[in-house]
Amino acid sequence: MGDRIEVPLGLADFVVCGSELVNGVMEVMVESVFPRACFHCGSMDVIGHGRHQRRLRDRSCGYPTVLIWQQRRFRCRDCDRTSRERHPKTLGAKRITARFRALLAEQACSEPWSDLAQREKVSWWRVADAFDEMADQYDPFIGPPPRVVSIDEAAIRPRFRYHTILSAPKLERLVELVEGRDKNSAGQALRSLPPEWQHSIETVVIDMFWPFRRAIEEVLPQARIVADKFHVIRAVDAAANKVRVRHGRRQTVVGRDGGLSRQHNPRFDPAVWRNRWLFQKRATTLTTDQRTVLEQLFAAHPEMGVAWWLKEAFAAIYQAQTRQEAEQRLNVWIHHLTQAGLTEFTNTWRSLAKWQEPILAYFDDRQTNAYAEGITNKIKVLKRRGYGHRNTNRYRAKILHITRHQPT
16 A cells, blocks of 8 residues: 555546555546436436446556546436446446547557557457457548559568558558459459549559559559659669679689688679679769779779669659650660660660650659558568467558557
């Protein structure tokens, strides 16, 4: 037992009669002050019929908090029945307050349930019950229809079992999650949208994945398809890196390598290996000394200099102010690509040429897939922190809620 501690209850219709700390738990004695009435018929003509002590788990106040409610009992003179007083914030017969249940549900969206149950000193079932109640009432389509949506994939189960995720970046919300990564999965996610949402969508941002593109053209023929800027530039940068790797390998080596590390391996040119990260930097971020090093490297390997210029010239296309200017820069870049004759760039552009219209559509509506990639990262963190989930329905509901509730 301990001395009385002042506790800010914050519950309407209740007053604090006393509080004490018992075995690490804050016990707060409360009484109700709202008018008396019969629970069965609603009559106000009731008389006292004793009291019943009830313990309710409430949100923590420095310590795990338990409300000890001296619940009044009444006998109705109209219907001659007895009842105990009830309050909406006490959730009927449950041994938990409504606000603590809402707190558990909110925190369960962003952290493992076992960790939350241990911290709040409640059972795992209590956390699962609070989350399931909130998940059943959640509607991701509340609010104004979005103008832009993003489609991406995420592996939420092992062995590369992908799911298609549909998100609304402007609403900062994950909208739908469908198992699979093909045209049918993307089409199912798009068809699940309400009709007013489908008609309001003007732009859909995707990676350069053909099944997603086919699904958009079939379900949302009026929507503009934009290829994600990051993935387009990364494909060109990968082609330039292949040129660097090809020139970094020596063609003639006598004998075995002798188990040397890669930077000391005689099969590799030390200068090319040493400056591999410098080669991948953007021209705008290079210092004077770094430019000098690259110039010396390009003097020894001219094709590497051409590859570096091509990747920087392609990145400069995205600095255009209008689509017309970007299209002109792209045509000039294609001309230089043809003159250079580098196989790595030729093969890369053979694939990107089929996506030329979605690439240029970026300049009509400058949208990226950054938000969808962030959602994918959240799913990975959720999967690793939870050490897997056995209930697929709860797992799906938790993923849909990771953008609705941000961790505090």
